[in-house]
Amino acid sequence: MTSLSAQWLDRDRRRLILEQSAIGDTIYGILTAACALFVPALVIAIAVAIFAAALPAFAKLGLSIVTSSNWDVAGGHFGAAPAVFGTLVSSAIALVIATPLAIGVAIFLSEFSPAWLRQPVGFLVDLLAAIPSVVYGLWGIFVLIPLLRERVMPFLRDTLHLGATPFFSGAAYGPSMLAAGVILAIMALPYISAVSREVLMAVPRSQREAALALGATRWEMIRDAVVPYARSGIIGGIMLGLGRALGETMAVTMVIGNRPEISASLLAPGYTMASLIANEFSEATNDLHLSALMAVGASLFVITLIVNGIARWLVWSVARTRAK
Amino acid sequence: MRALKLAALMLLAVACAKENASNSTTASSTATSSGGVDLTGAGATFPYPIYSKWFSDYAAQTGVKINYQSIGSGGGIRQLSEETVDFGASDSPMSDAEMAKAKGGPVLHIPTVLGADVVTYNVPGVTAPLKVTPDVIAAIFTGTIKKWNDTRIASLNTGASLPSSDILVVHRSDGSGTTYIFTDYLSTAVPSWKASIGKGKEVKWPVGIGAKGNEGVAGQVKQTPGAIGYVELAYAKQNNLPIAAVRNQAGQFVVASVAGVTAAAAGVARSLPENTDYRISIVNAPGADSYPISSFTWLLVYQHQKDAIKGKKLVDFLNWALTDGEKSAPSLDYAPLPTDMAAKVKARVATVDFSGAK
Numbered sequence: 001m002t003s004l005s006a007q008w009l010d011r012d013r014r015r016l017i018l019e020q021s022a023i024g025d026t027i028y029g030i031l032t033a034a035c036a037l038f039v040p041a042l043v044i045a046i047a048v049a050i051f052a053a054a055l056p057a058f059a060k061l062g063l064s065i066v067t068s069s070n071w072d073v074a075g076g077h078f079g080a081a082p083a084v085f086g087t088l089v090s091s092a093i094a095l096v097i098a099t100p101l102a103i104g105v106a107i108f109l110s111e112f113s114p115a116w117l118r119q120p121v122g123f124l125v126d127l128l129a130a131i132p133s134v135v136y137g138l139w140g141i142f143v144l145i146p147l148l149r150e151r152v153m154p155f156l157r158d159t160l161h162l163g164a165t166p167f168f169s170g171a172a173y174g175p176s177m178l179a180a181g182v183i184l185a186i187m188a189l190p191y192i193s194a195v196s197r198e199v200l201m202a203v204p205r206s207q208r209e210a211a212l213a214l215g216a217t218r219w220e221m222i223r224d225a226v227v228p229y230a231r232s233g234i235i236g237g238i239m240l241g242l243g244r245a246l247g248e249t250m251a252v253t254m255v256i257g258n259r260p261e262i263s264a265s266l267l268a269p270g271y272t273m274a275s276l277i278a279n280e281f282s283e284a285t286n287d288l289h290l291s292a293l294m295a296v297g298a299s300l301f302v303i304t305l306i307v308n309g310i311a312r313w314l315v316w317s318v319a320r321t322r323a324k
Numbered sequence: 325m326r327a328l329k330l331a332a333l334m335l336l337a338v339a340c341a342k343e344n345a346s347n348s349t350t351a352s353s354t355a356t357s358s359g360g361v362d363l364t365g366a367g368a369t370f371p372y373p374i375y376s377k378w379f380s381d382y383a384a385q386t387g388v389k390i391n392y393q394s395i396g397s398g399g400g401i402r403q404l405s406e407e408t409v410d411f412g413a414s415d416s417p418m419s420d421a422e423m424a425k426a427k428g429g430p431v432l433h434i435p436t437v438l439g440a441d442v443v444t445y446n447v448p449g450v451t452a453p454l455k456v457t458p459d460v461i462a463a464i465f466t467g468t469i470k471k472w473n474d475t476r477i478a479s480l481n482t483g484a485s486l487p488s489s490d491i492l493v494v495h496r497s498d499g500s501g502t503t504y505i506f507t508d509y510l511s512t513a514v515p516s517w518k519a520s521i522g523k524g525k526e527v528k529w530p531v532g533i534g535a536k537g538n539e540g541v542a543g544q545v546k547q548t549p550g551a552i553g554y555v556e557l558a559y560a561k562q563n564n565l566p567i568a569a570v571r572n573q574a575g576q577f578v579v580a581s582v583a584g585v586t587a588a589a590a591g592v593a594r595s596l597p598e599n600t601d602y603r604i605s606i607v608n609a610p611g612a613d614s615y616p617i618s619s620f621t622w623l624l625v626y627q628h629q630k631d632a633i634k635g636k637k638l639v640d641f642l643n644w645a646l647t648d649g650e651k652s653a654p655s656l657d658y659a660p661l662p663t664d665m666a667a668k669v670k671a672r673v674a675t676v677d678f679s680g681a682k
Contacts (some may be wrong), residue, residue, distance in 0.1 A: 072528040073499075074521075141543050149548075173492050173548060175533050258497030258534030269533045275497075279536060282396035283499025283525045285422060 047301060054298040057291035065295045071260045073280070078292035082260040084299065086177065086270035090252065091245040093181025093266070098189045099238055105189075106196035106234075111222055122197065129190040137254030140183050145255060148182070149174035153267055166264040175257035178266040183251050188241030195237030199230040232315045239311035246304055249274040273300045362637055366393040367400020367413030370439055370501050370556060371621045374658045375413070378649045386644075388637055397501055398525070404431070404624050410634055412624035415439075415501020416525065417603035428626040432676065433602045434642055435669060437650070438589055438659040440557040440618035441506045442580045443568040446545050447472055449487060454568040455480045455577050458513035458608075458616070461570070464552060465493055465510070466520065467531035472550065487550070493532025494544045494553035499525040502538065505619040506554045509607040513616070554617075557585070558657035574612045584615030585659035593665040602669065618659070627676055635678025642673045 057065060061078055068079025105125055109118050153172035157163035203226045211225035227234070257269020258279060273296050284290045372394035379390040395403075397414035404412030405426045423431055443461060445454055456464075460476055463469040469476055473486040496503045507523040521527050535544045538559040545551040545565070557580050560567055569577040578584050591611035592604065608616045623642065629635025646669055650660040661669065 070528075073526045074524040075528065141540075141547065146547060171490060173533060175535075175544065253497065253536050254540065258536070259529075259532075279498040279534070280526060283398040285398040285401050 047298075050294055050298045050301060054291060054295035057288060057295040058298075060288065061292070061295075065292060066299050069260070069262060071276075073286075073289055076288065078289070078295075080260075080273065080276060080292075080296045080299070082262045083271045083273045083276045083296065084303070085262050086180075086256065087246060087272040087274070087300070087303070089266075090177055090180040090184055090256065090270065090272055091242055093178065094184030094188050094245040095238065095242055097182065097185035098192055098241060101185075102189045102192035102237075102241070103196055103234065105193040106200055107222060107227070109193075109197050110200035111218075111226070122194075125190050125193050127190075128186065129194075133187065133248060133251040134254075136183055136187060136251040140179060140251060140255040144182060145174035145179055148172075148176070148179055153178070157267065167266055170263075170265045170267055172267045173257070173269070175255055175269050176267050177256065177263075177270040180252045180256040180270065180272070181266070183255055184245040184248060187248060187251065188245045191244055192234075192237045192241040195240060196230070196234045199233030199237070200226060202233075203229045232318050235311065235315050235318060239308065239315075242307060242311070243304065246300070246307065247274055249278045253278055273297075273303075361391045362388045363390045363410045363634060363641070364392075365390065365400075365411040365413060365623075366395050366403045366409045367624070368397045368415045368501060368621055369394040370415050371413065371437060371658065373558070374437055374649075374653055374656050377652060377656065378645055381648075381652070382641060382644055386640075388641065390641065396499070398499065401624070404428075404626075410625075410638060413622065414624060415619065415621050416504045417622065418624065426626070428628070428630070430627040432625050432627050432672065433622045434625060434646075434673060435602050435620040435661060435665075436623055436645060437653045437661065438585045438606075438618055438620055439501075439505070440580050440585045440615055440659070441502055441509070441554045442557050442560045442565075442617070443552065443554055443570065444542065444545055444560055444565040445552040445568060446549055446566070447487065448549050449485045450481075450566075452481075452484065453566070453579055454484070455571070456568050457571045458510065462510050462514040462517045464491055465495070465529070465532070466517070467493070489550045492548055492551040493529070494535055494541050494548075494551050495529050495532050496526075496536070496541060496554075497534025498536050500537075501525065501619075501621070502554065502556055503527065505607065505617060508605055508619070509617045512605070512608045557582075557618075561657045570616055572612075572614050572616045573608055573610050574614070576612050578613065578615045580615045580617070582654045582657060582659045584613055585618040586662055587611055588614035588616065588618045589620070589659070589665065590662040593662055593668075596665075596668075602672065625676060629676060629678035632678045635676065639673060639676050639678070642676075643670060646670050646673070 057078065065078055065080055066084050067081055068077070069081045070077040070079045071082070105121075109122050113121065149172055153168075153174075153176075157168045157172065162168035207225050207229055208221055211221040216224065252272050253275040256272060256275060258271055258275060259269035260271045260276070261268075263270065277293050277297055277300075280289070281293055284293055372392070375392055375394075379392060383389050392413075397416060400409075400412035400414055401418055401422055403409045405422070407428050417433055418426075418431060443454075443456060447454065454477075456477075457480065460469065460480065463476065470491060471488055472491055473488045478484075478486055504523065504525045507517075507521065507527050510521075511518040511523040521530070533544065535541045535553075538555045541553040542555050542559065542563060542565055545553045555565065559565075560580075567579055569579045571577050588606050588609035588611065591609040591614050592606040596604070602620070602622070604620070606618055606620065609618070623645075625638060625642070629638065646661070646666045650666060653660040660666075
């Protein structure tokens with residue numbers, strides 16, 4: 001008898017404990033779900049607000065906001081195609097310069113660097129991300145632009161005879177698409193290198209040992225076993241850097257020359273969508289002007305989404321080819 | 325029971341507020357408020373240095389605290405229209421359409437001080453101030469004159485050794501009152517400019533590069549041999565930039581100065597009609613001493629003030645600014661209003677009513 005009642009008691013207690021933990025789980029689950037839903041809700045709220053404000057301009061001007069090249073506030077024309085072009089080209093230049101450098105830094109730090117050097121170099125590279133963009137802009141005006149104008153641009157155009165191609169032709173005043181690309185490269189670099197370094201260090205030891213056991217040299221091991229393993233992570237890092245480049249405002253505004261014109265030459269001044277908004281927003285009183293700037297913001301939002309979509313697809317397809 | 329308590333509390337609060345109001349209207353001349361901000365304003369960045377000096381001087385003298393946010397003329401007009409600030413400030417007058425949209429009724433433009441744009445340049449070898457005419461400025465900024473040794477520049481500057489290098493035009497990339505004054509001047513003085521480019525806080529520039537802010541334009545001009553740009557007088561003076569002499573309507577070449585700007589205002593003020601609303605442009609003003617690229621900057625206030633206490637404080641401040649405030653303007657390189665004009669503007673301020681307010 002006693003043993004039976006003890007059994008019952010035991011079962012009750014067990015159920016009680018189970019129920020209590022179930023309540024805890026529920027609360028915890030609701031809390032985390034709230035956190036997880038809050039951020040996407042915020043993004044959607046921002047998008048809705050921007051698109052609502054942009055609606056009058058889209059209704060009146062249609063897609064000419066992103067296809068026309070005539071931006072003339074006094075005349076009521078709002079065509080931001082040069083800014084769309086500038087945003088894409090300056091970010092592309094930034095990635096072309098930053099990616100090899102950043103991956104080089106990451107491979108050195110994870111594979112070759114002596115232990116005493118790894119910490120300080122990694123720290124200094126990461127520190128690049130902490131510099132305010134207005135400081136990059138000032139540095140650009142007073143150091144980078146004179147250097148580009150007096151040394152780099154004449155070298156590219158005249159010494160290497162690249163001036164014969166449309167990409168490096170024309171007068172070199174300094175503020176240019178090239179200057180913006182270089183600034184953006186420096187700003188995107190720490191993001192790419194930090195992520196790449198982490199994923200390279202996370203490659204399992206067995207992967208390296210297997211390559212070495214097959215007779216690979218150190219370089220072959222990195223090229224054929226380590227980097228391919230980390231490839232999708234590295235691409236993720238590059239996309240993070242690209243996101244930084246697409247949205248950067250202040251530093252670019254200070255060095256790009258703010259000229260709403262599409263030019264093939266990288267030595268010519270250009271414009272970006274973020275700079276356009278930053279330049280004109282505070283003094284925009286006319287309703288259509290304000291709405292057109294919001295429409296440029298909405299377009300930047302869409303472009304960023306598309307670029308992110310492409311990045312996801314790249315990561316996914318890379319992962320799939322590796323699985324085969 | 326609870327509702328009753330609430331109602332009693334609210335009654336008490338209303339009674340207190342009323343008492344406060346009657347106190348401060350009876351003893352307003354000596355009233356000093358304790359803590360908090362009495363008036364808020366927002367708008368133009370160009371007069372911010374002189375306004376902030378005024379607000380701190382005024383607070384020291386009377387205890388009335390004024391909070392001003394220099395968010396740009398556009399933002400100032402928008403906030404005044406929405407009645408989120410007690411006064412606005414702008415470097416360009418509000419348009420009729422903007423005035424019609426203001427929720428608080430008729431808006432008065434109160435000119436406070438004057439500013440000017442100067443043409444600054446970086447031409448190696450030129451030491452005396454470069455002389456320019458409105459036509460030459462327009463030709464440079466539209467790209468018709470491309471080289472520094474162009475005969476149209478050289479004929480004005482005999483004896484100067486002008487290089488054969490290209491001219492780089494630097495203009496503002498952000499919307500600004502500085503650009504408004506500059507393009508207003510060129511539209512007034514050069515008919516072809518009015519037809520092709522027009523005036524505005526931002527215009528479609530045919531040539532050159534854009535830089536953000538006065539410091540951006542000045543920095544770019546300083547850095548680039550062969551560059552030319554326009555910045556505010558106060559900024560140019562404080563940074564010792566080279567300043568071009570501009571030929572005025574009377575045919576004199578004038579280097580911008582506080583006196584030259586006040587002279588321009590006096591030249592225009594003489595011919596003002598009695599019932600002017602002061603939304604006036606003084607570019608290309610008559611008079612031998614007048615500097616032609618100058619403009620008023622305005623405080624914007626509602627004629628019918630809804631809050632009697634704030635309305636009174638605002639009017640008191642405006643009267644102070646137009647007398648005591650004007651005296652400190654030249655110390656910060658702003659030109660004061662001509663004295664007879666300041667008196668007329670005060671008569672305009674007197675039309676602000678706050679007695680009939682609820």
